[in-house]
């Protein structure tokens with residue numbers, strides 16, 4: 001077990017650079033996403049070994065529909081294969097799958113597979129693997145406000161918003177990692193990351209390894225989180 005102090009409980013990862021990883025190697029962009037899926041597996045194993053409790057991966061954003069159809073449906077194929085090939089491992093490792101985003105808009109068989117895996121892993125008590133698929137933070141907030149409008153409460157509080165977000169069952173992320181050198185949040189968990197620490201790695205996602213994760217965690221562990229309070 002990793003002995004570092006102040007390990008984050010919940011790490012959110014904006015996986016970026018799959019396309020550039022592939023182009024640099026004269027490969028199709030989808031090859032980058034395929035290698036990206038292997039990196040997800042690698043980082044889940046690393047997180048289990050290091051003692052991180054929750055991992056959220058930004059797998060497909062509401063904006064990603066603008067990409068070529070081939071790439072969009074290619075990503076869905078990769079997610080489908082990932083879920084099929086990992087289901088045994090998720091059970092044997094006691095991993096609980098969660099999903100953020102309107103996954104009912106995905107191809108029907110994939111949506112059904114997700115529903116099945118959510119149900120089958122719901123009582124698992126190990127690592128929480130939270131996949132953001134067809135997810136956008138603005139979309140999530142609009143959905144939450146509409147749900148609250150339907151409830152007809154005259155006034156809403158933070159706790160009302162929090163219980164209607166996709167991530168209502170999870171604590172806020174402590175650390176957000178974005179790969180590939182880009183320094184943007186790209187509509188990712190905008191409400192939930194109000195107090196999160198941000199870490200930007202230059203490495204393209206398919207090349208991201210346990211070593212890079214450890215570097216991010218070490219960097220995080222040295223930071224003093226103040227949540228708006230004074231320096232101690």
Ligand code: FPP
Pocket residue numbers: 015016017018019020021033034036037040057058059060061064075078079082131180
């Ligand atoms: C960003 O790289 C990556 C994505 C938009 C898709 C991420 C999807 C996967 C890794 C597929 C597998 C997912 C699961 C859950 C198994 P980019 O294409 O924007 O890279 P670029 O900026 O270099 O073009």
